Amino acid sequence: MTEFNVPVSEGTRVFLNFSVSLEDGSEVDTNFGGDPVDFSIGDGSLLPGFERRLFGMVAGDRQMFEVLPEDAFGQPNENNVQRMQRDQFDEDAELEIGLVFSFADAAGGELPGMVIAFDDDEVTVDFNHPLAGRTVMFDVLIHRVEPAELH
Known part of the structure; x- marks a missing residue:
């Protein structure tokens, strides 16, 4: 070599x-x-x-x-925090703060998002990179x- x-x-x-x-x-x-x-x-x-x-x-x-x-x-971007209807998640999905789900992005790729809040109606998901900021x-x-x- x-x-x-x-x-x-x-x-x-x-x-x-x-x-x-x-x-x-x-x-x-x-x-x-x-x-x-x-x-x-x-x-x-x-x-x-x-x-x-x-x-x-x-x-x-x-x-x-x-x-x-x-x-x-990068820095966290508040536009990367999305509220979604609870019914967009499987009924049997046990939600908890910090849980990461994989979502389809506009191009058909996978985009990880972390649950940062939820109630019976809405789930708040943070799509910022975990090391943002x-x-x-x-x-x-x-x-x-x-x-x-x-x-």
Whole structure:
């Protein structure tokens, strides 16, 4: 295998391990302890606010970044909180605060929504990303960077 010592930039494929945690240290997601993931810069695999922080890093670099909500999962949007009629849910669905349901979006994809309130008539569902409004810590270890055209 040919080794490259190119920095992460447009037109590169990056192999890395990462973790995302909250400011209090609680881990949200990680692949440390497993195989690195790989993606091409700009392919949409990684949020742009995370991707930008990798630019200039080379194989062997490890860094922890604080990512503000604007560069991570955004701020909560009150338009993403919807009230629905209770009868839109299965009669036998046992509703509870924090329960996540999968809803069909306009394009036919799936959109998760979390129940934040309910009564006999209405259910209030929050479609904001669960990490919206949160500052997250992004710990990344770069294993390999190579020109994307090799794939």
